[in-house]
Amino acid sequence: MLKAFKYRLYPTKPQTGDLERTLELCRQLYNSALQERRDTYRRAGQRVTFSQQSCYLPQIREELSEYKKVHSQVLQDVLHRVDRAFQGFFRRVKRGQKPGYPRFKGKRRYDSFTFPQAGANYGVKIQDGGKRVFLFGIGSVKLKLHRPLEGQIKTATVKREGDHWYIVFVCEVEPKPLPENNRAVGIDLGTNPHFLVTSDGEKVEAPRYYQKTQEKLAKVQRSLSRKKKGSNRYRKAKLRLAKLHRKIANQRKDFHHKLARKLVNTYGTIVHEDLNILALSRTPVAKGVHDAGWAEFLKILAYKAAEAGRRVIAVDPRYTSQDCPVCGRRERRPLWVREYTCPSCGTPLHRDVAAAQNILAKAWAEPSGKVSLRSPGL
Ligand SMILES: [Zn+2]
Structure with a gap:
């Protein structure tokens, strides 16, 4: 590979x-x-x-x-x-x-x-x-x-x-399979502030330093808009902005790599939402700022999984955030409701963890779930 x-x-x-x-x-x-x-x-x-x-x-x-x-x-x-x-x-x-x-x-x-x-x-x-x-x-x-x-x-x-x-070398490497692992996990690509939430109840946030750089970015952007176009100070602010953008891109990549590595080391099977279907089905406000990052993250995840001989499965995400993972009752709730008790079976639930559990269950229910083993882009 x-x-x-x-x-x-x-x-x-x-x-x-x-x-x-x-x-x-x-x-x-x-x-x-x-x-x-x-x-x-x-x-x-x-x-x-x-x-x-x-x-x-x-x-x-x-x-x-x-x-x-x-x-x-x-x-x-x-x-x-x-x-x-x-x-x-x-x-x-x-x-x-x-x-x-x-x-x-x-x-x-x-x-x-x-x-x-x-x-x-x-x-x-x-x-x-x-x-x-x-x-x-x-x-x-x-x-x-x-x-x-x-x-x-x-x-x-x-x-x-x-x-x-920079120089980018593309190399032919031998896959390095990890020892077999029967643990399976579902991941829900989270709503703010979570980047993702797992069916085991783990909630992963973007690291603090990354959030800090983003706050800085907003500041520089504001100061740029106050400067006179074409002036020396405008040009300088613009350079600073480009530099920050690069820094953010690098920090994001680093975060994605570490998170993907951790998931691949811990689980033998990783199930996530199919982003193509997600894009078609969800309302525009449902998931926030991480949108752009997910595709990138999933690509890294698929790649690392392939290298380690792990399985990554993408499933249809419809209704995963509405169904009760215990009894299957389907109910639409406003976005701000994060924790609730299922009115049918009385199970206390966290919306995103429940969604991740539903995502995991779908991988077994839909054997046609697409196994994504893509090669990395540059
Ligand atoms: Zn229930």
Whole structure:
């Protein structure tokens, strides 16, 4: 299975210049390849293929010498990206969806380039026991390997995020099954302040530091809105805002990883709500600010579970927050009612814990419950 490892790069000033230049060359190649496809499609209704376009690469590198400083496979990967954008476009046309024609990438809108194979011959190589990485056309760049790299490197992508640079290695790793475990748990993706609640009654909140950064974010956002657009102070506040956004994203990711790790270590089977059905069925106010985070969290959970040989099941979430898990009585209650006693069987219940128990029960009741084993995105 594939696993991604992301590390911070510390390029020198001249190296940063070379990285920026590489991105710009890739962006220009992307846009001209897109242009060619658009023109041909408009004029003749015909498709240009990846192999037709990649034939030009040697010629481009011959005539535009700056392209010699970019590895040929990196350039091929750019053409692959154009190809994927078009395949997506044609797929949407075929399905009758709103197609959304592939777009040109503006300046600062092209933020990464990929070495599709790793190794010295392919333009990227780890050096000095992981303290540096050699990148074709850039040189030997300082690297912080904050956790060890595992498995066989398949691809390496260099990314710009704000004013930071990262490298993401996608590696082929062996799954590491944990010992068998018969414990099963249902999780309810919680309403505030809970991130999730388990059928065992555990209530997990987002960590304090994360909530604190979010409060800070709101403050910076307010102060930005008071500053004059285009002024020096506005620009500074904007930079601070971008930095905070990145910090929050990292903290959230860290929280997701730790929580997923804990669940996978504790339970052999984990049952959650199917987010696609949830999105269709619930009222917009029902679940608050965590929405965006759940999909991300479930992806990490599915991935860690697959790696450990655990089962993750997604079930239809309808009525899970209304039914009594003991006697099955269905009743709609206002959102603010968190704890109540079932009027039919007298069981004292907590709404979210009851929902989590119903979710768990559904996995056994609906054997068709979809087992989600997705591979991770980057
Ligand atoms: Zn009951």
